[in-house]
Amino acid sequence: MYSRRLVKRSILGSRVCAPSPTGDGALLPGVVQAVKLENRETVQGSRRNVYTVLLQDGTLKEYSEEEIVTSPAQMTGKAQLKFKTACTDCEMVTTSQQQEQRKSDINQKNKQKLLGKEEAIKRLDSKKANRIQDHEKDHTCSVSLLEQKHKVVSSSIDVPHARKLSEEVAMDKVTAAMVLTSLSTSPLVHSPPVKVNDGTNESWKEGGFNPSSYSSSGYWSWSAPSDQSNPSTPSPPLSTDSCKPFHIPSQPDDDIDEVDASNLLFDEPIPRKRKNSLKVMFKCLWKNCGKVLSTATGIQKHICTVHLGRSCDSDCSDGEEDFYYTEIKLNTDSVTDGLSSLSPVSPSMDSAPHIFSSTEPGRPESVCMKNESKLSTPLSRSAPSTLYLVHADHAYQVKGLLQVLPGSEAEWCPQTDTLAQTGHPASPPHIRTHGFGEHHPQAHVVLSSPPRAAVGLRKxxxxxxxxxxxxxxxxxxxxxxxxxxxxxxxxxxx
DNA sequence: AATGCCGGGGG
DNA sequence: CCCCCGGCATT
Structure with a gap:
């Protein structure tokens, strides 16, 4: 059981490293050309993505999650090493000059190290230097990848520029290497003072990466064009299709927790459309409530007013309500239209993930207990792949869930205001399940509108x-x- | 007796 | 509207 962040990024256009099709075990850099959903479900019920990667050598190949290596910012040490290695292997654009220089650098450091009396200190220096060189490699790699991207994409978009680029490649690389080297000494550079293809910014049109951001942990990242914070370079209009987001989910849908680090670097104005027909709903965790609303604000309001018993002016809230609801991912691949119309992913989605964001200022990160479970509902017959992925970010919630889940209710409540907002006044099926261990001995399905009017007699x-x-x-x-x-x-x- | 909460009332 | 409480039902 664990929770996951809502952040779901498109991997299209992203650079990855993937095993060479020759089967020699080498990793080749490539660009993700397509992502499709594998048509089977895993044991956990989550679907898996299949990535079509255009490799460096021009071949197209499909890879599963595990096969490809994505951004170093999202990788663990081993994968990172792998990635770096691959980058080094494919460093075809790095001038031999640079490589020589690096080698001699290393040699020099080693000599110093041997000759020096304070060996410990020297070793530290050496390590530092090596790290810098690693960074340099990475940067060079990103430069090469960038260039590769140019080669791949620019032919159809900006041929003259591509030519110009190849002419300037040598100089650019040297410049980039120098700049990046200097960058590597300042840990907190988020927007690059220099663009590799200086002045033209053409890469933006191509959704190209700028080898720019450098996290304090020493890992570079590709920053999306929209991340450009340089005020003197106005963002060009993004052509919607050529400029995909570059965020790479380290895993498909089920583990987006560690995006935190990259989140800072990769943040974007949030999803246009949710992949995999995933609807995100918000479920109230009050015992025996289980109300599901389509918006975070809606559920907050609900909790505020109904459970916390206070009026919720949205700004006078103390945030307590955050602890009493959870996010539900509803895989609606084949869910009935009634349901889809019930739960249109509200445009206010962008306010939703914040609840789970550890970067949320002012909100102390609570103990990150995680929870994931699947509920089956009577509706399952008509919607076989209906899938709830419930996760709670608070101990209280987990406890509540554990208590409630076995006999929990999954309840769709077409709350009037929500429906009014979203313009779907249709009355969807009302689903209710009761399991064992509760005071409701018999399970029943209510296909009518919610029995809110059933409050009459003394409770x-x-x-x-x-x-x-x-x-x-x-x-x-x-x-x-x-x-x-x-x-x-x-x-x-x- | 303790508890839950409706109905009513004061500010 | 917020808040308190008498009083009744229930445990």
Whole structure:
């Protein structure tokens, strides 16, 4: 069980390293040309992507997740090494001059190291130097990849420029190497002071990378054109199709947690369209509530008002509600249209992932307990691939989920305001499941509109522990407002 | 007796 | 609207 970030990036156009088709085990650099969803499901229920990669040698080959190596910023040490190695192997554009220089550099350092008396210090120096050289390699690699990208793409887009580029390649490389070397000494450079193809910026049109960002951890990254923060270079209009985002999910859908580091570098204005027909919904985790709404703000509002018993002016919120809902990924590959219309991915999606973002300022990262589970619903018959991926980012939630899940309810509540917002007034099927271990012995499916009007008689006394019992009289200030007012508890709803 | 909460009322 | 509480039902 674990949670995952919502961030889902397109890998199209991304540079990767992939095993050579010759089967010699070598890694070749390439560009992702297409991504398709494999038509089977894994044991975990998550789907897998198949990447079509245009390799350096011009061949097109399909790879699975595991085969390709993506951005170093998203790799673990081993993969990184692999990647670096591959980059080094394919360093065809690096001038032999540079390589010689590097070698002599290394030799020099080694000599110094041997000759020096303070060996420990020298060793440190040497390490540092080596690291710098590694960086240099990486940069060179990215330069080469950039160039490669030019070769691949520019022929159809900007031939004159491509020619110009190849003419200037030698100089550019040297310049780039120098600049990058100097860059490597300053750890926090996020926007490159120099562009490799200086002045023209043509690569932008091609969605090309600028070998730019340098994280403090020493790993470079490819920064998207939109990341250009240089105010003197206005962003050209991005031609939608040629300028894909370059973010590479290290794994398909099920592990986006470690994007954090790259997130900073790779951040983008967020998804246009969700791949894999994934709908993201937000589920209320209050016990026996399980309300599902399509927007984060909606669910926050819901929790605020219904469970926390306070009016939620969106700005007076203390964020507590964040802990009481979770994100649900609903794989709607073959889900009925009714459902799809129920849960249009709201354009306010961009406000959704923030809840799980560790970069969110002012919100302390809570213990990152993770949870993933699959719920089956009676609807499964008509929607065999309907898949819930529930994850909670808070211990409380997990606990709640664990308690609730076995007999949990998956409930689609066409909340009026949400529907009004999204303009889908259709009344979708109302799904409810009850499992074992709950006070609801019989499972039932309700295909009507939510029984919100069923509140009439005096509510029978709830069975669960309420605030008074849970917190005690002495902690009255911890009670929910309703309890404090001797109203029906809204925190522990039965 | 303790608890849950409806209905009503004060500010 | 926010808050408190009497009083009743329930456990």
């Amino acid at each position: 029978s006394r709830g069975e669960g522990k309420k605030c008074r019992k849970v917190y005690g009289m002495e902690n009255r200030d911890m009670w929910c407002t309703a309890c404090r007012w001797k109203k029906a508890c809204q925190r522990f709803i039965d």
